Amino acid sequence: MKILGIESSCDETAAAVVEERGDAARPWQARSNVIASQVAIHRAWGGVVPELASRQHLRDICGVAERALEDGRVGWRDIDALAVTQGPGLVGSLLVGLSFAKSAAASLGVPLVPVHHLAGHIESLVLEHGELPYPASVLVVSGGHTSLYFVPEPGRYHLVGRTRDDAAGEAYDKVAKLLGLGYPGGPIIDRLATQGNEHAIAFPVARLTHRDRNPAPEVLLPEGFEKALQYRTDFSFSGLKTAVMRYVKSRDAGPGARSAFSDHEIADICASFQRVVIEALLNRTFDAARWYNARSIGIAGGVSANSRLRAVATARGEQVGLPVFVPSLKLATDNAAMIAAAGLRRFHQGVTAPLSLNAHANLSL
Numbered sequence: 001m002k003i004l005g006i007e008s009s010c011d012e013t014a015a016a017v018v019e020e021r022g023d024a025a026r027p028w029q030a031r032s033n034v035i036a037s038q039v040a041i042h043r044a045w046g047g048v049v050p051e052l053a054s055r056q057h058l059r060d061i062c063g064v065a066e067r068a069l070e071d072g073r074v075g076w077r078d079i080d081a082l083a084v085t086q087g088p089g090l091v092g093s094l095l096v097g098l099s100f101a102k103s104a105a106a107s108l109g110v111p112l113v114p115v116h117h118l119a120g121h122i123e124s125l126v127l128e129h130g131e132l133p134y135p136a137s138v139l140v141v142s143g144g145h146t147s148l149y150f151v152p153e154p155g156r157y158h159l160v161g162r163t164r165d166d167a168a169g170e171a172y173d174k175v176a177k178l179l180g181l182g183y184p185g186g187p188i189i190d191r192l193a194t195q196g197n198e199h200a201i202a203f204p205v206a207r208l209t210h211r212d213r214n215p216a217p218e219v220l221l222p223e224g225f226e227k228a229l230q231y232r233t234d235f236s237f238s239g240l241k242t243a244v245m246r247y248v249k250s251r252d253a254g255p256g257a258r259s260a261f262s263d264h265e266i267a268d269i270c271a272s273f274q275r276v277v278i279e280a281l282l283n284r285t286f287d288a289a290r291w292y293n294a295r296s297i298g299i300a301g302g303v304s305a306n307s308r309l310r311a312v313a314t315a316r317g318e319q320v321g322l323p324v325f326v327p328s329l330k331l332a333t334d335n336a337a338m339i340a341a342a343g344l345r346r347f348h349q350g351v352t353a354p355l356s357l358n359a360h361a362n363l364s365l
């Protein structure tokens with residue numbers, strides 16, 4: 001079976017052809033993975049402008065899909081189903097991909113499979129590495145999300161923690177903007193931090209526990225795992241962002257403060273900020289693995305491209321005897337191959353959608 005995946009939830013227009021390999025341990029293979037990035041358009045604004053994003057998706061979607069077929073050496077008639085990101089995301093952007101996928105499914109007379117964007121990020125790990133040793137503790141960390149899932153078996157996802165405020169990638173982007181480093185901030189801070197001392201500045205690590213008064217989302221865990229909920233922790237990154245802002249102000253430097261600091265100091269700020277983010281992300285992911293007796297750790301989403309996060313996660317995994325899986329860079333940031341893979345998973349779970357399917361900006365998983 002070959003499925004065409006379409007992704008347009010934020011600022012990347014993407015299409016990919018993924019096929020089944022007939023091997024349960026390594027179920028899928030990407031024949032193509034085409035991404036038209038809008039980064040150059042949004043860079044001028046220091047962040048994604050939703051209206052510009054949806055207009056650009058409209059311009060790009062047809063060409064990107066044609067290219068995905070061409071790269072995959074298939075024609076429209078070889079496509080057995082369409083998978084599309086239904087949400088969460090920017091609603092105008094989602095609607096472009098959704099309308100395209102619905103039209104294609106209707107004209108080909110093939111099923112339409114709705115996919116949750118974060119299920120796509122989780123399945124990027126399986127597309128890359130084959131089925132993980134389950135149960136798995138999987139962190140999805142990107143510009144829009146920081147969510148921790150307990151995955152007891154293939155295709156079942158239980159949310160066990162999520163950010164109460166900023167996503168980790170958002171914190172990277174905001175801190176980079178504050179320091180006048182450019183957009184998107186993640187890759188820039190990743191690079192500059194390699195030159196800095198990560199213990200130079202003691203930025204605070206936020207810790208939210210079950211004792212916190214803030215209400216947490218309802219979580220349905222498999223039988224026997226309810227007890228672990230009492231340990232559940234969420235993430236928070238807005239305090240860290242404020243701490244960096246205060247530090248910058250304490251030096252009488254305003255936003256875009258690049259010139260108030262030496263290159264050396266900027267590298268120290270980046271490294272110290274990054275150390276706190278990585279510690280917060282990995283402490284919870286490894287704690288959850290311990291509480292749920294996970295047999296593996298997965299880290300997916302744009303921030304999983306971070307070189308230091310990958311290195312520290314792998315080292316911690318080796319210490320506790322847990323394999324750590326991350327996607328390759330092309331599958332870490334938003335792409336449609338992961339949506340197609342998750343679509344195949346859902347299709348075999350019996351999920352298809354009518355053509356009345358609507359986009360859902362806050363879809364939950």
Ligand code: KG4
Nearest residue numbers: 142143144169186187302303305306333334
């Ligand atoms: O998954 P993604 O492409 O889009 C969303 O669904 O949000 O993630 C984009 C985010 C941005 O915030 C970007 O700064 C961050 O991923 N990012 C990184 C790195 N590469 C991308 N963050 C830290 N280190 C990186 N190397």
Ligand code: ZN
Nearest residue numbers: 142301302334
């Ligand atoms: Zn994403």
